[in-house]
Amino acid sequence: MRAKRAFSAVCALMTAAFVVTAADALGADAPAVSVDAGQSSLVEDYQHPNKEGAAAVGLTLKNGNGKIFWVDCVAGADQVTVESDSITTPNHVACFKVVGIDGYLALEIPSTYFVKAGSIKLTATLTGRANGQDVKRDYSIKPGQLTPVGEPVYPDEGPAALVELRSVA
Template identity: 35%
Template structure:
């Protein structure tokens, strides 16, 4: 093989290797960039800040549609109020309804009374670990819950407006 042809062949192979390497690097770089991008956001309806609320207030706010939110008691006149022996330093938990409907899954132990705001509220409660018929609280009214259990093992599981 003549020297000039050999040099041309070597140059072509070397060029192809560089081009192939660049191409492989480019594909690799794009794969790394894609892996570094955050996964797509999918709403799971988890309650924001739930771990801190549980630590501070001793209640679990699990998930909902965002239309029933924990609120400062006394911050409005139309709040849902849940009375509990759970935390004697804070015996009432208040919730603001941000629409005509709402849903919040939660766990508040030792509940004994629920006051509705301006909307009718339906509450799901267990007493002694047994789920009871939903408690319906008329707008601007209140209903006792867990009264049949002398040790008050009533747990509020859901509020629905």
């Protein structure tokens, strides 16, 4: 997918360079060239695609580097699964695909209680409250392992929100 985007970006830049070169060759009589206002920018904004669809099932997807992204859950697939009372899918599960190490996704899933990694190790960051103070905890999620996080581990802190996933070596 990134290769296709990169190819499209290169083609757009080459077209723009050709137009500028052609205009220079024609001199001052060259017609003005305008850019379509509806055309999307070539600048990456790191916003997660399909944020609206995710919000409909209780996930807030913020931004990332494209190596971790929300997907439909498929039995037996190499996916990260997150279990939360706030997710409105069957079994309260959301799934994510990880496509390499150094992946990053900022998100918010309140009341998260389990995270299971696919074939790549993860760090999951959750936030909660204890004694009136904000608490931030990182959990190491081993490949293929269902790991309790948040309230099951620290019941005095109450429900915790998953705020970040990172794939690590």
